[in-house]
Amino acid sequence: MYVCHCNVVTDRDVLESIANGARCVADVARETGAGRTCGNCISSLRELVCQHCPVGAERRTEEHAAERELGVAGAAR
Numbered sequence: 001m002y003v004c005h006c007n008v009v010t011d012r013d014v015l016e017s018i019a020n021g022a023r024c025v026a027d028v029a030r031e032t033g034a035g036r037t038c039g040n041c042i043s044s045l046r047e048l049v050c051q052h053c054p055v056g057a058e059r060r061t062e063e064h065a066a067e068r069e070l071g072v073a074g075a076a077r
């Protein structure tokens with residue numbers, strides 16, 4: 001299933017990114033290119049990361065700052 005239509009990224013791509021060490025949305029965006037155009041997929045990316053990433057909730061706050069630095073669309077939402 002496509003998660004990011006703008007950049008043609010699937011849920012499998014995101015899960016593979018997490019399996020390869022991505023620990024936040026910014027990591028997934030950096031590795032897959034997802035989330036860097038319109039930003040409509042950010043909530044889906046965040047949901048996948050929260051469901052499948054082993055890192056705790058405190059890391060989520062840090063990820064928002066990294067998303068803004070990286071220019072991930074919709075990071076301020």
Ligand code: FES
Binds near residue numbers: 006041
């Ligand atoms: S759907 Fe992912 S950036 Fe547009």
